[in-house]
Amino acid sequence: MSKTETKGMKYTEEHEWLRVEGDVIVVGITDYAAEQLGDIVFVELPEEGTEVARDDEVVVIESVKAASDILAPLDGEIVEINETLTNNPSLVNEDPTGDGWFFKLKVADLSVLDEFMDEAAYKDHIG
Amino acid sequence: MGDLKRTGLYDLHLELGAKMVPFAGYDMPVQYPMGVMKEHQWTREHAGLFDVSHMGQVLLHGGDAAAQLETLVPVDVIGLPEGRQRYGLFTNEDGGILDDLMIANRGDHLFVVVNAACKEADIAHLRAKLTCDVEEVQDRALLALQGPSAELVLSKIVDVTDMRFMDVAIRDSAFGLLWISRSGYSGEDGFEVSVPGDQAVAFARALLADPEVAPIGLGARDSLRLEAGLCLYGNDIDTTTTPVEADLSWAIQKVRRTGGARAGGFPGADTILGQLTHGAERKRVGILPDGRAPMRGHTQLFAAETGGEPVGEVTSGAFGPSIEAPMSMAYLPSELAEPGATIWGEVRGKRMPAKIVTLPFRPATYKR
Incomplete structure (x- = not known):
């Protein structure tokens, strides 16, 4: 469904996807998560420059059903946020793995990505 | 989940791709593949079809049914003209709200529609307090068609163009006798139609065959009613809120208020009439x-x-x-x-x- 190539993406158990772009990690939620959440009406993003620790609540999403938190997948610094989501939160439903990304995270060592699921493992995870 | 009740349209909901959730003891569609936002907008621009068969349909027979019902609601039921419907509230001795309901005068009897979650208690309440015959209608489904295209779509099945807001009528159709009211829970023009249970699926399919009609789930039903400022029983009104606190004083006609010909005479009248005079x-x-x-x-x-x-x-x-x-x-x-x-x-x-x-x-x- 997505317009974006998902090859090489890693996945968390909380249904986030992680994609390496240069020396940073782009973070968003999966098609499956967007579908489960339903229509998204509000996204609250962190400020650029924020230092976050793994499992910090960094993004709040409100769908027509409920509020959900997005956790930082790793320790790092938020170096960029997707400000278009503030006025157009439905992008998360329309293109969750592409234009609907949330933030870019700078981490000390990209090799930590290896511990996350690849696409096949994630598909097993969601059954 | 095994003990959830199903409406007669359950299989049709699944066929239409509905996501089902428990609601008031029923397994009900919360949304269809269109999604809550688009279903909401579709209803505002075209016509939305809602299954509200989980709600309670009750007939009150007997010459003095209106006078009797007035002992349970702060509403002018006796003065309700034949062929008209009015919003009402069951109150308790403290002035709290037991349920909200629609009351229709159909000549020699009243037709009442109550909330799904309250219907057993409401019917027990009616039977305990009234001597008129209280008949729960169990062989009919209830569908709502809401939105600017509703009149045009329903008119292809049965003539409703002469009806105005809160009119009720019983009309023959290819789907048997339809009990129709021009009302709803979306803030839109529209109709609520009680249809014989064995015709319900065929009737729903006939409406859905019209390109102006889409099925709408409970999710959009909630955002539609909220935009329209309409209360959801159990959330916005309950036994701890009075009609005056709930800003529903408009539902209490002059004749039931202090100084009116039939002032009081309903549960919690002292509290409610006092609040009408002095404020809540x-x-x-x-x-x-x-x-x-x-x-x-x-x-x-x-x-x-x-x-x-x-x-x-x-x-x-x-x-x-x-x-x-x-x-x-x-x-x-x-x-x-x-x-x-x-x-x-x-x-x-x-x-x-x-x-x-x-x-x-x-x-x-x-x-x-």
């Missing part, structure tokens, strides 16, 4: 949060940005797809319930400003 301590209002974050049910409200105890609570809150903004209903102390004033809601530990407004959030488009 709190009031249901609309609030519009700044920004896009909804203030949902149970959000605590404060008079100032810092300090102080909560002064009220949100009872329903969601994002309004038509007003393109979050909206909530809440109870506030009457002295704070000033339209235009600011109130603060605590969302995720932060107090966010919201503006107090008069309801509805969006004007209704009934055909009066």
Whole structure:
């Protein structure tokens, strides 16, 4: 469904996807998560420059059903946020793995990505 | 989940790809593949079909059914003309609300529609307090067709163009006798139609065959009614809220008020009539949060940005797809319930400003 190539993406158990772009990690939620959440009406993003620790609540999403938190997948610094989501939160439903990304995270060592699921493992995870 | 009840349209909901959820003891469609936002907008622009068969349909037979029902509701039932329907409330001895309902005068009997979650208690209440015959209608489904195209679509099956808002009629059709009212729960023009159970699926399919009609789930039903400022029993009104506090005084006609020919005579009359005269301590209002974050049910409200105890609570809150903004209903102390004033809601530990407004959030488009 997505317009974006998902090859090489890693996945968390909380249904986030992680994609390496240069020396940073782009973070968003999966098609499956967007579908489960339903229509998204509000996204609250962190400020650029924020230092976050793994499992910090960094993004709040409100769908027509409920509020959900997005956790930082790793320790790092938020170096960029997707400000278009503030006025157009439905992008998360329309293109969750592409234009609907949330933030870019700078981490000390990209090799930590290896511990996350690849696409096949994630598909097993969601059954 | 095995003990959830199903309406006669259950299989059709699955066929249409509905996501089903438990609601008031029934397995009901919360949304279809179109999704809540688009279903909401479709209803505002075209026509939405809702299965409301879980609601209770009750007939009250007997010459004095209207007078008897008046002992349970603060409503002018005797003065309700034949062929007309009126909103009502069952009250308790404290002036609280047991349920809200629709009452229709069909000549030699009354037709009453009550909420699904309350219907067993309501019917027991009617049977305990009234001597007229209380018949629960169990062989009929109830469908609502709401939106600007509703009249045109339904007219292809049965003539309804002569009906206006809150008219009721019994009309013959290819799907048997239809019990029709021009009313609904969306703020749109539209109809609620009771159809023989064995014709319900065929009737629903005939409506859905029209390109103007889409099936709509409980999710959009909630955002539609909230934009229209309509109460959801169990959220915005319950046994702890009186009709006056709930800003439903308009549902109490003059004849049942102090000085009226049939003043009082319903449960909780002293409290309710006293509040009508002297005012209530709190009031249901609309609030519009700044920004896009909804203030949902149970959000605590404060008079100032810092300090102080909560002064009220949100009872329903969601994002309004038509007003393109979050909206909530809440109870506030009457002295704070000033339209235009600011109130603060605590969302995720932060107090966010919201503006107090008069309801509805969006004007209704009934055909009066």
